[in-house]
Amino acid sequence: MPAKQSVIVIGAGPVGLCLTLALAQQGVPIVLIEALSDDNYLQQVPRAGSNHPSTLEFFDRIGLYERLLPRGIVAPKFQYWDRQDSAVIAEFDHVHLKDDTKFPFVLQCERIKIIEEALAMAKAHPLVTVRMSTTFTGFSQSADGVTVEVTNPDGETETLSGGYLVSAEGARSIVRKELGLEFEGFTYPERTLNIEVAYDFKKHGFTERNYISDPVEYSNLFHWKGPPDRWRIHFPTDPDEDEAKLTDHKAMQARLKAFLPIDGDFDICGFNLYPVHQRVAKKFRVGRVILVGDSAHVNSPIGGMGLNSGVHDAFNLADKLVRVLRGEAHDGELDRYDRQRRQIAIKHTQAQTIRNKRLLEEREPAVRRRNHEELRRSAEDPVLARKFLLRASLLESLRDAEQIE
Numbered sequence: 437m438p439a440k441q442s443v444i445v446i447g448a449g450p451v452g453l454c455l456t457l458a459l460a461q462q463g464v465p466i467v468l469i470e471a472l473s474d475d476n477y478l479q480q481v482p483r484a485g486s487n488h489p490s491t492l493e494f495f496d497r498i499g500l501y502e503r504l505l506p507r508g509i510v511a512p513k514f515q516y517w518d519r520q521d522s523a524v525i526a527e528f529d530h531v532h533l534k535d536d537t538k539f540p541f542v543l544q545c546e547r548i549k550i551i552e553e554a555l556a557m558a559k560a561h562p563l564v565t566v567r568m569s570t571t572f573t574g575f576s577q578s579a580d581g582v583t584v585e586v587t588n589p590d591g592e593t594e595t596l597s598g599g600y601l602v603s604a605e606g607a608r609s610i611v612r613k614e615l616g617l618e619f620e621g622f623t624y625p626e627r628t629l630n631i632e633v634a635y636d637f638k639k640h641g642f643t644e645r646n647y648i649s650d651p652v653e654y655s656n657l658f659h660w661k662g663p664p665d666r667w668r669i670h671f672p673t674d675p676d677e678d679e680a681k682l683t684d685h686k687a688m689q690a691r692l693k694a695f696l697p698i699d700g701d702f703d704i705c706g707f708n709l710y711p712v713h714q715r716v717a718k719k720f721r722v723g724r725v726i727l728v729g730d731s732a733h734v735n736s737p738i739g740g741m742g743l744n745s746g747v748h749d750a751f752n753l754a755d756k757l758v759r760v761l762r763g764e765a766h767d768g769e770l771d772r773y774d775r776q777r778r779q780i781a782i783k784h785t786q787a788q789t790i791r792n793k794r795l796l797e798e799r800e801p802a803v804r805r806r807n808h809e810e811l812r813r814s815a816e817d818p819v820l821a822r823k824f825l826l827r828a829s830l831l832e833s834l835r836d837a838e839q840i841e
């Protein structure tokens with residue numbers, strides 16, 4: 437393919453890397469720009485890591501799944517708990533999806549491991565040029581292509597050109613801002629405190645993934661492969677309390693012990709405090725410039741949908757871009773990417789994550805009881821359980837996207 441047909445991808449996060457690999461493996465030359473250096477790339481906060489069946493199918497397509505499997509935990513089940521009476525409300529088993537997917541389970545494998553493996557694959561691919569320590573600063577576009585400005589590792593400004601520009605820069609996307617695209621939605625007043633501990637929660641009946649409802653302090657508890665094995669627990673925080681107070685070691689110990697009283701202290705291996713947004717960009721495509729992943733949409737992590745839906749953007753776009761670049765489809769095909777993935781972001785990802793949070797934090801006793809009853813009924817009935825899991829695993833969202841013209 438001529439240089440004009442190459443694609444410039446900004447951001448070697450999970451979404452940018454998946455897009456890069458999916459395109460390169462179909463013969464498209466890629467320049468991948470990443471601001472972080474080889475020295476600090478793997479020092480990022482762990483973040484996402486519940487990879488749903490639909491996403492595992494995509495990872496498998498590019499040969500990434502087999503590299504992640506030994507580094508993760510296969511989690512076929514997840515539980516809803518009621519913290520008020522320390523009891524399991526319902527347990528869902530992905531076995532109900534055995535006829536829907538090759539992967540009837542979630543793979544607990546953190547973003548940092550995904551990007552480490554995917555970056556190694558990208559660097560080894562002959563059609564991919566990876567530019568680490570290179571910061572994207574701006575762009576322009578014409579009918580024929582895009583021109584991108586970057587600051588290289590020597591601090592010099594460089595200009596690159598290509599056929600298309602894809603912004604996989606994450607939530608703070610410069611591209612989105614330069615395009616003047618509104619990031620519609622809202623930010624929750626409370627931030628989420630994420631604490632990582634080396635402690636075996638399984639001996640208390642928890643499974644690999646747990647959603648804990650509580651009118652006072654709901655939480656999520658997830659298991660990650662070590663060594664040492666770690667569990668990540670998320671708590672909402674008081675919007676009026678400052679960061680130093682919330683992340684004070686004693687305060688975090690007290691919060692953990694209120695959640696689960698144990699003898700001695702928890703071994704805290706890490707923590708971070710982050711704001712939670714529910715936002716979708718007004719458009720995902722403007723001419724030769726396209727947004728994917730967090731650059732296009734952000735949501736609360738309850739349900740593990742941010743990374744997953746971003747990876748789905750990458751594969752949806754890759755299939756269409758390849759056809760356009762090969763001359764097999766008109767450029768308008770890229771508007772279909774916009775229509776499909778934007779509608780899914782609004783109707784599925786945003787709606788589902790907002791619902792997930794409401795379910796866990798519900799205060800009204802009668803509504804809580806009704807919600808819990810519904811969860812129980814869904815988990816126990818195989819037909820309802822499959823329906824619930826098709827939605828939670830994002831398989832339904834992929835099927836729905838295909839119906840959008």
Ligand SMILES: Cc1cc2nc3c(=O)[nH]c(=O)nc-3n(C[C@H](O)[C@H](O)[C@H](O)COP(=O)(O)OP(=O)(O)OC[C@H]3O[C@@H](n4cnc5c(N)ncnc54)[C@H](O)[C@@H]3O)c2cc1C
Pocket residue numbers: 446447448449450451452469470471472483484485486547570571572573604605606607610630710728729730731737739740741742743744745746
């Ligand atoms: C605490 C937490 C827990 C989460 N848990 C989950 C979960 O369980 N499941 C889930 O699906 N999602 C989860 N998410 C969301 C998930 O992390 C994101 O949706 C996902 O990382 C988005 O991937 P991305 O590739 O679009 O962007 P990012 O992962 O943000 O990657 C963007 C990349 O672009 C680079 N970059 C940025 N600006 C520039 C620039 N100007 N020039 C060059 N490079 C640049 C960055 O360095 C980075 O490497 C969680 C998020 C948080 C904060």
